[in-house]
Amino acid sequence: MSSTRSSITELAARLRAGKTTPQQLLAGAMAHQKRVEPQLHAYLTSTTELAEQQAEAAALTLAEHPDSASPLCGIPMALKDVLCVQGVETTASSKVLTGFRPPYTATAVQRLFDAGAVCVGKTNCDEFAMGSSNENSAFGAAGNPWDVERVPGGSSGGSAATVGAGVVPYALGTDTGGSIRQPASLCGVVGFKPTYGRVSRYGLIAFASSLDQIGPLALSVEDCALVFAVIAGHDPRDSTSDPSPVEDPQPALGRGVDGLRLGVPREYFGAGIDAGVRGCVEDALHVLEAQGARLREVSLPSTEVALSTYYIIAPAECSSNLARYDGVRFGLREEQPSLTDMYLRTRAAGFGDEVKRRVMLGTYALSSGYYDAYYRQAQKVRTLIAAEFASVFESVDALVSPTSPTVAFTMGERDDPLSMYMCDVVTLPANLAGLPGISVPCGFIDSLPVGLQVLAPRFQDARVFQVANAYQRATDWHATRSPLADAAA
Amino acid sequence: MLARIGLDEAETARIGVELEKILDHISRLQQVDTSALTETAQVGELVNVMRDDVPEPPRGAAAALRNAPRSDGHHFVVGAIQANELDA
Numbered sequence: 001m002s003s004t005r006s007s008i009t010e011l012a013a014r015l016r017a018g019k020t021t022p023q024q025l026l027a028g029a030m031a032h033q034k035r036v037e038p039q040l041h042a043y044l045t046s047t048t049e050l051a052e053q054q055a056e057a058a059a060l061t062l063a064e065h066p067d068s069a070s071p072l073c074g075i076p077m078a079l080k081d082v083l084c085v086q087g088v089e090t091t092a093s094s095k096v097l098t099g100f101r102p103p104y105t106a107t108a109v110q111r112l113f114d115a116g117a118v119c120v121g122k123t124n125c126d127e128f129a130m131g132s133s134n135e136n137s138a139f140g141a142a143g144n145p146w147d148v149e150r151v152p153g154g155s156s157g158g159s160a161a162t163v164g165a166g167v168v169p170y171a172l173g174t175d176t177g178g179s180i181r182q183p184a185s186l187c188g189v190v191g192f193k194p195t196y197g198r199v200s201r202y203g204l205i206a207f208a209s210s211l212d213q214i215g216p217l218a219l220s221v222e223d224c225a226l227v228f229a230v231i232a233g234h235d236p237r238d239s240t241s242d243p244s245p246v247e248d249p250q251p252a253l254g255r256g257v258d259g260l261r262l263g264v265p266r267e268y269f270g271a272g273i274d275a276g277v278r279g280c281v282e283d284a285l286h287v288l289e290a291q292g293a294r295l296r297e298v299s300l301p302s303t304e305v306a307l308s309t310y311y312i313i314a315p316a317e318c319s320s321n322l323a324r325y326d327g328v329r330f331g332l333r334e335e336q337p338s339l340t341d342m343y344l345r346t347r348a349a350g351f352g353d354e355v356k357r358r359v360m361l362g363t364y365a366l367s368s369g370y371y372d373a374y375y376r377q378a379q380k381v382r383t384l385i386a387a388e389f390a391s392v393f394e395s396v397d398a399l400v401s402p403t404s405p406t407v408a409f410t411m412g413e414r415d416d417p418l419s420m421y422m423c424d425v426v427t428l429p430a431n432l433a434g435l436p437g438i439s440v441p442c443g444f445i446d447s448l449p450v451g452l453q454v455l456a457p458r459f460q461d462a463r464v465f466q467v468a469n470a471y472q473r474a475t476d477w478h479a480t481r482s483p484l485a486d487a488a489a
Numbered sequence: 490m491l492a493r494i495g496l497d498e499a500e501t502a503r504i505g506v507e508l509e510k511i512l513d514h515i516s517r518l519q520q521v522d523t524s525a526l527t528e529t530a531q532v533g534e535l536v537n538v539m540r541d542d543v544p545e546p547p548r549g550a551a552a553a554l555r556n557a558p559r560s561d562g563h564h565f566v567v568g569a570i571q572a573n574e575l576d577a
Contacts, residue, residue, distance in 0.1 A: 103552045197533045210531040239538040240531065308515035319492065326493070328565050333558035339568045344495030356494055357504060361511060363492040373519065379528035381521050386529060417507055418514055434532030458532070 005166035005485045008223040012071040015062055022055040022062070022074030022118055029076040029120050033167045036484045039148045042162040044081050044139055045089050045122040051076070058116040071226050073116030078171040080159050081122040082129055083109050083214070084203040092205045093137040094127045096350025097331045106203025107238070108172065108214045108231040115230050123158030123171060127352045128322065129179055129207045131155050132423035133414065136354045141411060145187055145482035146448055150408040153183030153423075159217050160187035166485030170218035170227055174204060176211045177310055178403075178427025181439040184217050185403035185451025188441045188482060190468070191217045192224040195458050196434035197242035199228075200235030208317035209240075211310075211431040220478055221440060221469040225249035228461065244459065252462035257470040258292030263396030267303035268426045268453075274406045280443030280450040281402045287474050288400065288467070298392045298399070302385045306429040309385065311421060312365045312378035313432070318355075319362030325350060357417060386433040393457045398467050401426055403439035403451035426453065436461040440468045441477035449477075 006014075014020045030048070037043060058074035079085065082092045084102035091097040105113070113119070126136035134141040134157030142157045144150040145164035152161040156173025160183035163171050173180040175193035184191025192215045199214045206212060216227035229250070234243040264285065269278055289295055327333035327346035334345035351359070365374035392399070404423060414420045430437045435455050442452035452471065456463040472478055496504065550563060559566040 100556050103548055103555065197535070236540055240533050240535065242533065242535065302521075305518055305521055308518040311511065311515050312518070323493075327558060328567055329553075330556035331558070335568075337568055339570050341495070342568055343493045347493055348495040348497075351494065353504070356492075356496070356500075357507060357511070359494060360492045360504065361508060364508075364512075367491060374515075376528060377518055377521070377523060379530060380523035380526040381518060382529040383526045384521070384523070386532060416510075418510055421511075432532075 005219060005481050006169060007219050008071060008075055008169050008226055011075050011169060015074050016066050022058040025074060026051055026055045026076055026118055026120070029167055033120065035487050036165050036167065040143050040145065040161055040165055040484060041140055042123055042142045042158040042165070042167070043078070043121040044091060044093065044124050044158070047085070047088055047119050047121050050088065051118050051120050054113065054116070054118040058118060061116050070115035070230060072112060072230060074118060076118045076120050076168045077112065078121050078123050078159060078162050078168050079109060079119060080125050080156050080171065080173045082125060082174055082205040083172060084205070085109055085119070085122070088122065090122065090205070092128045093125050093139060094350065094352070094355070095138045095332060096325045096346070100330050102203070104203060107200035107235045109203065111231050112227070120168060123156070123162060125158055126155035127355050128205065128318070129155040129174055129176055130318070130354050130358055132178070132182055132420050133409070134158065135411065136352055138352055144408045145484040146408065150410055150448070151186065153186035153404070153408065155179040156217065157183045160184050160189055160191065163187070163189045163217050163219065164482050164485070166481070170216050170223055172214055173217050174212055174214050175431065176208050176314060177431050178424040180215050180217060181427050181437055181451070181453060182404050182423060184439040186408040186449065188449030188480065189217050189219060190221055190224050190438065190440050190478060191215070192228060192438045192464070193430070193436060194228060194232060195436040195461055197240055198232050198246065198436070198459070198461060200238040200241045202235055202237035206321040208314040209321065210317060211314060221438070221465055221472050222253055224438065225253060225465045247462045249462045249465045252466040253469045255466045256291060257288055257467055260293050260398065260467065261396045262288060262293045262295050262467065263298035263392055263399045264295055265298055265300045265303070265399055265401055267300050268401035272405050272422060272425060273402055276445040277402050277404070277406060277450050280445065281452055284442040284452045284471060285400060288471055291470050291474060296396055298396060300388050300392060300429065302381065302388055303429060305381055306385055306432060307421060307425055309378045309381045309432060310428045311361070312374050313382065315358040315362030316365045316375050317362070319359045319366065322355070322359055354417065382432050385429055389433045389435060397456070398463055399455040400467070401453045403427060403453040407445050407448035407450060430455050434458055436464045438464045438468045440472055441480070442471070442475070443477055444480070
């Protein structure tokens with residue numbers, strides 16, 4: 001029996017009923033991966049040996065402690081290739097890290113492994129998580145499971161594609177400006193970005209440290225909540241990790257939206273949002289209204305400068321974080337007689353175009369003479385953006401909007417960097433303010449998925465699950481299978 | 490030069506045009522009146538996070554050097570650093 005597109009909850013029940021084993025689930029995932037991978041290219045590294053050991057260990061745990069074992073025990077999964085796993089090649093889809101085998105494992109990953117997760121591989125992404133289409137991967141883009149000629153979104157494109165194709169029921173991604181939610185939207189899966197500080201970033205290859213957050217991509221809101229509950233919580237190894245207790249998301253899943261005040265930000269439905277996408281999301285709002293939610297139009301006027309703010313702050317932080325790739329301690333080195341030339345040649349050969357652009361942009365924004373006009377100004381506007389969210393949340397409980405302005409576009413269609421940046425125009429404000437957010441499937445345009453975004457105040461991750469699950473229980477978009485998921489039949 | 494990326498002439502010209510377009514777009518930020526605003530470097534409320542000063546076993550030189558492009562078993566090995574290069 002195939003495990004394709006079965007949820008974590010379904011698989012966990014089958015494991016406990018003795019209807020399958022972790023080894024069988026792994027074999028099923030690997031067989032399906034083999035079938036679809038030539039078209040999908042969602043993986044950079046397969047971790048078969050590790051997965052077999054983990055499946056065996058999970059089988060033992062389930063046999064000895066079926067009741068206390070985590071719902072994730074014995075379930076196959078995948079990790080975006082920016083997350084370190086000790087001894088397993090971790091490249092961030094960059095030539096500069098080819099062959100790098102980290103000496104430690106990321107905290108979020110370790111928590112999943114401790115819960116009995118079975119890791120089938122490391123997924124493709126935009127280089128150093130910089131991009132919205134996966135086309136910035138140094139190893140070639142992943143495809144979209146709904147149409148492999150189209151992009152899966154980015155930067156967590158491989159994670160979204162492999163879940164959408166039914167290879168694994170969930171994968172971890174990271175979200176700096178929309179990199180979990182946007183690919184989830186484009187691949188017809190659910191993608192959750194936790195509140196900044198909720199999930200430890202220890203062992204995550206840093207892009208923009210004040211914005212990066214790890215989260216799950218899965219087939220349902222419920223499954224995202226299960227994974228979140230395992231990876232969330234304080235970690236002394238990340239000083240930005242918050243020590244406050246994590247609210248259990250499970251009770252919120254059944255709460256519904258009756259009486260809840262949902263804000264509809266006018267600016268998130270404006271210019272640049274495809275009319276078809278707007279229509280699907282408006283239908284979704286009616287569904288929530290029919291469940292008892294009270295919709296209210298709200299305004300976030302600084303949305304129009306959020307993109308500019310992001311494209312100063314993120315590159316500034318990236319230029320600092322990526323200074324470590326100098327050919328000295330790990331990764332690629334282009335040998336040159338002088339040290340300076342070695343730096344210059346190594347970074348020229350190791351980084352792709354988008355990474356080069358952002359490092360240069362960030363260096364420029366931080367350089368003396370331009371610091372006040374760009375970086376300091378962006379930090380001030382960031383204050384304004386966060387304050388506008390805080391003010392709106394005084395009168396509404398959550399915000400609902402499109403996730404992506406368009407459905408998945410064709411590979412190569414957006415060759416201008418600025419037009420690519422526009423992909424994240426309604427997701428990146430949440431990163432600037434550190435808010436939790438989710439994308440859930442809410443319809444199709446010409447057989448391509450559309451996503452509904454839900455945002456909530458900081459640390460109200462459970463509220464996000466509450467709204468998203470109320471929508472999901474009233475619809476079945478999330479259960480629609482992609483053509484590649486059906487390739488298993 | 491600050492970015493330490495050695496671009497050739499063609500790349501410099503192409504990326505120069507792209508960066509100009511991006512900078513032109515993001516310069517709209519200058520129009521926002523921020524005179525009354527303070528800066529946000531990070532959104533968390535945490536300040537001065539401390540931990541107990543307890544020694545932990547080190548990972549060791551071998552683990553640190555395992556990914557090095559060149560090492561002598563105890564150190565990372567790089568080309569000579571000459572005084573005049575520091576200003577290059």
